[in-house]
Amino acid sequence: MTDKSKGLPSLTRRATLAGLAAGGATLAMPGILRAQGETIRIGFPTPLTGPFAAEAKDQVKSAELAVKLINDRGGIAGRKVELLVRDDKLNAGEAATRTLELIEKDKVHAIVGALSSAVQLAVNEVTRARGIIYVSISQSDTINEIKDFSRFTFHEALNPHMTTAAVAKHTFKKDSKVAYLVADYAYGHEMLRGFKRAQQAIGATSVGEILHPFGAADYSTFMPRLRSMRPDILCICNFGRDQANSVKQAVDFGMNRQSKIVVPVLLHNQRLAIGPEAFEGVIGGANYYWGLEDTIPTAKSFNDAFKAANGGAYPTDYGAYGFSGVYSLLLAMEKAGGTDTDKVIAALEALKYDIAKGPQHYRKCDHQSVQSVLVLESKKKAEMKNEADLFKVLATEPASETILRSCSELGFPA
Amino acid sequence: MTASDSSVAAVMAGPAGHRGWRARLAAWRVPLSVLILCLLPWVLPSQALAVNVLIYGLVAVGYNLLFGYTGLLSFGHAAFFGTGAYVTGIMIGKFGLPWYAAVALGVIAGSALAFVIGLLSIRTRGIYFSMVTLALSQLVYYVALQASSLTGGENGLRGFTVAKIDLFGWTVDFLDPLKKYYVLMVFAAAALWLVSRILNSPFGAVIEAIRENETRARACGYDVERSKLIAFTLSGLICALAGTLSALHLAIVPLDILHYQTSGMIVMMTLLGGAGSFFGPFVGALAFLLMEDVVSLWTSHWQIVVGSVFILFVLFLPKGIWGTALAWRAGR
């Protein structure tokens, strides 16, 4: 019931929404009496505290936009939708507690959210035991494997397999020599696995893999060895601050002069945190970039709606997940006419949607959202037309089940 | 450190009213505590919060045995809390053991680890003791991180959800938050009873003597090292039990449970509530979690509030909430 997202603007928006709803209700009394139903509550755990607070706030704004668009259309079968934002503090134990509260106390009908892999798995463990639909927007595909999967589990975000395949396709060549610098944790290994698979398919060779401790601040001790491998491509498989630090230091050591730096996911906020100079020319994948609006009409309408609601600010990659996760769920609920779990699951499985980046649908076996993958290159400072013009879209891998791991590989019966 | 209520009761040979009041409180502390615990789920804003207070209160009680009563500032108790949780989860999830066997094994594993770490760290003194416990428990963290095939690594341990509990013929729906709370409370109550017995025993007096003046205790002929080790192990046992309850409650074990920041949180809770008092740790856990929850509603910057409150307590209210309340009441 309580909106934990920070700041007055959202309160004012909610107050306006409530006011409009109340006004509309008094005008349409007879109609309301007929159509009145219980509010639909969607839980939204997100790391408002911690290193990804900026991404989390973007996600909240985008999620609220999705809810607003549905409510403006009259809600779902006349019922209004309410978003219950909770701070999971990027902590799995905290996330599990918040999820329990959302289900037991707030009686949510479904949950969307999570940024870190540990958090998504924790939320999932709680929701699947209780038969609550959960749409995860965390970019790790552990949740797709049969061990963690349940029919209530959906994964709207990209996974490393998809991004690495797309990025490799546009950077690795047949005789490329690739060196890998990998964060030593599950997500890092997922990225490495994806790249190596693509590398083998393309015919490139690996000249070395170096694992670094997750969360390392200093990468100077890895640089001499990486340099001695003389790679054409330096593939840095990590995330968040690790990506920021390792890219910066690789450039400090002049690695970008002898090799092309390639990452599985180019992150909007990390690029802002480091600046255009260090990131210049770095290529990586992404789920979304506002620059898509030139070619994809739904991207433009998403951008416009977001800008209108947020004072001209552009949506970011992570922000877009908040939108697509919530909106796809609400569209399915619309088709199902309500919140009946079985009907909504069926609707989600059958859903074909295009809301920000082109056509998407959920694959049946693992409920993974099949979607396009962007391949971006970070622009140099001189090329940036405005402050938000960070990346150049090199290519868009079309949505296809071929870039996912096969159902049987994930452990599902054929 | 701060005086506990049992020794104060013993010392207070004042007017019958005072002594009667403190002594009676001390004698009835277990039933009173259990009564308050029974009421928690009805009083707090959510039942998940109530279970957390139960679990973290228990950890703090266990920690208090070592910190408040024996006077040893360990910064590594997360290791026992986490080991209890992990072993329980692994036993249920990977080996398919029934929940009660998993809980028993979790407690045994945590206690064994406490014995080993205690054995190693008791040899050091003062600040070095705190640093050693910190370093050793961080090692446990890194081992759990590396052994990801067993523990799930930084993704945490999952896949051991206990949906139903068979308790002497009854089948309890463990997904029902209220029923889950009362089942877990039985364990917490048993642990509280155990701690009370320990504190009331001669051993309890010995560890308090060690806290007040180690040299004198040694001069009186007590085997200080052995007592410290026993206190350390018992403290670890209680924390491990709390860990097993945490595993059953959340149905996951997050890796952070082993991190020194969790150890720090345990220390903060104990101090906030009142180190060296019986019920103080629960008060501290309640205060800490409630503060965190409530402040998070207003701002995502709850850490500055909690941190500042903690600093204020260290400076001005070192006896903690409960400890100060007791002392104030006794002083009247």
Add this chain to the structure above:
Amino acid sequence: MDAELIAMQLFSGVALGAILIMVALGLSIIFGMLGVVNFAHGALFMIGAYAGLWVASLTGSFWWGLLIAPIAIGAFGMLIERFLIRPLYKRSIDDPLLLTFGLGYVLVEAVRIVFGSDGIPFQTPPELAGVADLGIGFFPIYRLFVVAVVAVILVLLWLGLEKTKFGLIVRAGAKDPQIMRVLGVDISKVWLLVFGLGIGLTALGGVLAAPMRNVNPEMGSLVLAEAFVVTVIGGMGSLVGAVVAGLLVGVAISMTALFAPEMATIVMFALMALVLLVRPHGLFGKPVRG
């Protein structure tokens, strides 16, 4: 694995040790003189980085940041000692540790409130940008600069301690504060200055580290752990120890990076535990008092 690579790796280890030394020195001085384990040391390292960044953005020059930030944060440290820690000396030795633990949380969150949770870009000053060819390999010029600065600071510190009256008082006060009071020295003023010096050193470490790493509110937490390891191994309270251990740990991390890089942090903590168990006062520290 050729000799050049190993030599290069050794050199990077030494350079890595430089930052470790700065932070560990401050921690060691504070413990040696005041008996306080400063759990807020990592947070103050981070604040030093932010202060340097802020001054640099105001004045347009990294050098002003390098000069002003450590002094300003050192002064802030003196305020901390005077108002938060001094009241606790009469109490248990654990209390300052606990207070600084809470203080760490407060400082990190305060920075998040003022500067936001995102990292902030900090460019390497153009005069120091670029890579130098050392013969055995390439190394960023900025990192060479950092090593040089640390070396200079160490020399200044040594001169200060050995050759000045204040240094004499500090060394004597570390050995026996009672006698100092008897001799009429205002020991509390000495403690104030020493604490400020320790904090100033870690803040300097932060400013030096800022161009190398992403400046963000969490950058102090790993540094704190590393500083503890170095200080324990070198001996809490020993300056020579902090230097030797800093280099040792830097090289150890660097060489582990060659063979089993993911084990680097475990190795650090294992070393720390080992030293504490076998020789708690570290390589150069005073044997433990009770």
